[in-house]
Amino acid sequence: MLNKYPLWKNLLILVVLALAAVYAAPNLYPPDPAIQVTPTRSGAEMSDSVVKHVNEILTAKGIDVLADEVNGSTALVRLTSSEQQLAAKDLVQRELGDDYVVALNLAPTTPDWLLSMGAGPMTLGLDLSGGVHFLMEVDMQDYLSGRIKNYREELRTRLREEGIKYRRVVIDDDKINLVFVDAVVRDEADAFLARNYTEFLREDVDNGDQYLIQLSISDQKKKELEDYALKQNLTTIRNRVNELGVAEPLVQRQGRNRIVVELPGVQDTAEAKKILGKAANLEFRLEAEPGASRITTEEYPFRNDQFRTARLEKTVITTGDSVTNAQPSFDENGFPQVNIDLDSKGGAIMTQVTRKAIKRRMAVLFVERKPKTVYEMVEGKEVPKTIQVVDKSIISLATIQSTLGSSFRITGLESAEASELALLLRAGALAAPMYFVEERTVGPSLGKENIEMGMNSVILGLALVLVMMAVYYRTFGLLANVALLANIVVLIAMMSIVGATLTLPGIAGIVLTVGMAVDANVLIFSRIREELRAGRSPQQAIHEGYNRAFVTILDANLTTLIVAVILFAVGTGPVKGFAVTLSFGIITSMFTAIMLTRALTNAIYGGRRLQTLSIGGKV
Secondary structure, eight states: OTTOOOHHHHHHHHHHHHHHHHHHGGGGSOOEEEEEEEESSTTOOOOHHHHHHHHHHHHHTTOOEEEEEEETTEEEEEESOGGGHHHHHHHHHHHHGGGEEEEEEEEOOOOHHHHTTTOOOOEEOTTTTSEEEEEEEEOHHHHHHHHHHHHHHHHHHHHHHTTOOOSEEEEETTEEEEEESSHHHHHHHHHHHHHHOTTEEEEEEEETTEEEEEEEEOHHHHHHHHHHHHHHHHHHHHHHHHHHTOSSOEEEEETTTEEEEEEETOOOHHHHHHHHHOOOEEEEEEBOOTTOOTTSEEEEEETTEEEEEEEEESSOSEEGGGEEEEEEEEOTTSOEEEEEEEOHHHHHHHHHHHHTOTTSEEEEEEEEEEEEEEEEEETTEEEEEEEEEEEEEEEEEEEOOSOOOSEEEEOSOOHHHHHHHHHHHHHOOOSSOEEEEEEEEOOHHHHHHHHHHHHHHHHHHHHHHHHHHHHHHHHHHHHHHHHHHHHHHHHHHHHHHHTOEEOHHHHHHHHHHHHHHHHHHHHHHHHHHHHHHTTOOHHHHHHHHHHHHHHHHHHHHHHHHHHHHHHHHHOOTHHHHHHHHHHHHHHHHHIIIIIIHHHHHHHHHTTSOOSOOOOOSOO
16 A cells, blocks of 8 residues: 555654654753862762862852762762852862862752663753863973973983993083093093083083083073974873873864863863863882981872872883773772783883892882962952972882882772873873863853753744744644654754764754755655656655656765764864754754655555645646
């Protein structure tokens, strides 16, 4: 029988529409504006007293609190008004100090029954209401100072290997002074340096009975080092962004020593800032032997017990830069640990050192560079100023039972610390310290305005299309309108399921999808009219109209889909957002404009004796 779908196909369409309605529903629940408070120390728990103090701070300043909740180490304080978010953030951050990170957030309000089904709202892009913009600056001076210290240690080793006797190798500002006993030895060292260290500018200096070679890094080499540091940091930041699972991020260089990071769809800015900016690294050192000189040793506290300390040798066996992989897991007793893999160089050094240090204890030193806010008086006003402090603490001190190689494990960590440490090491260490010079969250007012403008464009375009289709194609136009509304629901559901980020250009893609979806119906209805004019019966005209228009519709949508895929592959930022919604829109419109309208047409006209069709125009 013409124009009848089998039962399974009708049920399939109903199931798809029902699932689409469920997974699109979370977008009807707007999130609450909120501030998020997180301890800066990894693994620290949030106390009720801190949450109570935050509520008191806000209430005292007339900021209304809707609710608060604590989830592990994070406290989320919901506010009644988005206009109060920035003021609340600044106020709480000032009162709590650098022990806590206070960030803007949007607290979800999706009902639990939807969340239990895996349904969640679409992620909104940076230009709407969900995202953060960071401007990070690389501390080149600190990086170059570190490289000069490395050069000093390397020169000491190389000169000893070459049999060139020196008195001392010291750093004077940004220069390295090599002191020799006589001019002959200095000349010998000069020739060696000329052959092996072309990156240095050399200057011979006579100072009484001392013969010096003063080394300074050339401007060209400085630029090369700075470019390397920035590129390495750029790669590390990108890796960390990937670990965060951010959709359509932007990480790019700005100027000589800055990096711009935009994370659309991210509301947990505290966690993002904590991971991106942490210049964390590891140092593996042997514990100092009893009676060792304080000149060659240093004392450090334990990370989980600040009152307990241990004295370590200054010599570093290897660092986190040699780590090729790091994965959190649990030991045989169920305690958290991090499994470490070193590269060939780091593994060889570890083997060489630990072979001679069996039964001695080796420490894993966690090196963290953290920002600290201080307030200075400028023209009678307190102005915040951020300085960088280096914090070193011991996270593990264990006895070496046998020679260690390229693979071993670190124990003595909390679960959260193990996961964070593994993430940082896996993503790569920062070549140079970085600090945040600017942090901007796209304000709720701007995002709200963009959403309203985008929604108005969708509603206006949709309304005009609905009216035109109903007037021009009558009953068939109404069926197309039902399919068009269903298409938007299915499109939103698909984007919510896959976690796609909706941007302002993405809304433009939805508007275009509305036109493209109805265009398929126009082709079908025009074909049905042609079949009626050719003398076919209404049932045959419907059957032929859908079948013969299908090839044309498929070709048109397939070519557009190819273009959308290319746009997504080569485009960035706004172009990707447009390509995403356009691609999904093409897929959903093929379903609704062909299958759904055919099912509705079959339900109304299928199996009936028809003399005419309400399809408008002259037939």
